[in-house]
Amino acid sequence: MAKQRNEKSAASQNNVLDAPALEITTNIGCPLACEYCPQHVLLAAYRLRSSEFMMTFDTFKSCLDKVPLAVAIDFSGMSEPWKNPDCTRMVRHASDRGHKIRIHTTLYGMGSDDVELLAGLSLDAFRVHLPGTGDLEKLDVDAEYLEVLEKVVELIPGARFVCFDSRPHSAVKALLNRYPLGKIRMASASNRADNECSDGKPLFFIGKGAIRCSNSARYNILLPNGDVTLCCMDYGLRHILGNLLLSGYDELFSGQEFKKVCLGFSDPSLRTLCRSCTVFGYHANILGDLCYRVPHWFASYRILRNWPQFIHSIKRNVRHYFNYLRKS
Numbered sequence: 001m002a003k004q005r006n007e008k009s010a011a012s013q014n015n016v017l018d019a020p021a022l023e024i025t026t027n028i029g030c031p032l033a034c035e036y037c038p039q040h041v042l043l044a045a046y047r048l049r050s051s052e053f054m055m056t057f058d059t060f061k062s063c064l065d066k067v068p069l070a071v072a073i074d075f076s077g078m079s080e081p082w083k084n085p086d087c088t089r090m091v092r093h094a095s096d097r098g099h100k101i102r103i104h105t106t107l108y109g110m111g112s113d114d115v116e117l118l119a120g121l122s123l124d125a126f127r128v129h130l131p132g133t134g135d136l137e138k139l140d141v142d143a144e145y146l147e148v149l150e151k152v153v154e155l156i157p158g159a160r161f162v163c164f165d166s167r168p169h170s171a172v173k174a175l176l177n178r179y180p181l182g183k184i185r186m187a188s189a190s191n192r193a194d195n196e197c198s199d200g201k202p203l204f205f206i207g208k209g210a211i212r213c214s215n216s217a218r219y220n221i222l223l224p225n226g227d228v229t230l231c232c233m234d235y236g237l238r239h240i241l242g243n244l245l246l247s248g249y250d251e252l253f254s255g256q257e258f259k260k261v262c263l264g265f266s267d268p269s270l271r272t273l274c275r276s277c278t279v280f281g282y283h284a285n286i287l288g289d290l291c292y293r294v295p296h297w298f299a300s301y302r303i304l305r306n307w308p309q310f311i312h313s314i315k316r317n318v319r320h321y322f323n324y325l326r327k328s
């Protein structure tokens, strides 16, 4: 039964960005510290706001009570979700409540018993971020890790696998090759709207005209202290929309910060994060968009190392543009 549900849900995985969603950052201070993830930016910004580095189950429950069921709950956020020992309990609670559930994980902290519990739920997406051949990710590929990975392959047929900026670790590849899975996706890690820049000067900035977000700025992030920030690009916590322990869900989108983000779509002088967003942000004029984006692509050594991703990126931006034309 669980198998059938997950097989069915796999078909919807390509549409995961179509509906509003709340990503859960169950903890701050990711133990993996992948080379391409600006954890230092997040830590510095979060320390100024809170000392709650691990989300409690009660905080999660209180916040979720305010979230409409139409909002999908995505366990990924800005740190490995299963560093929090209550993560599986949180997933089950959100699922019982009736939300669509998406999971993005390296499997760090997940045990075989967690996989068995998750396999019994209806999952909209289950994506595994695999360790690569280099040392970009600090993930031990030991017997315990491989056992959990194999459980995922066996029990969650809708699971997808992605590797960033390198080829999958040889032991992982050998294991996955034993199963009739689709291709492992090779991807280039996002620079998180230039949050990786140590000097704070964005390499990519759309300085003119109207822009759009292909998620309509409705793929937001819940932090361990109940704060909600704009999206998975906002590692510097520049756009905090509110706090779900203190307000309702709709109030997040009627406050000053969200209004500023929306105004920033047409006013470059507000310098919102969206103008540096290479993944979901796009110029409302395709030629204008390409003028900004193409030099950025060529300036990115990662893109040059990963031509399939480069082609994928062109296709995605053309699709964003046509979606925008259709909606406007």
Ligand code: SF4
Binding pocket: 193, 212, 213, 214, 215, 216, 217, 218, 230, 231, 232, 233, 273, 274, 275, 277, 279, 280, 281, 282
């Ligand atoms: S930074 Fe990017 S993903 Fe976030 S709201 Fe702006 S355009 Fe959308």
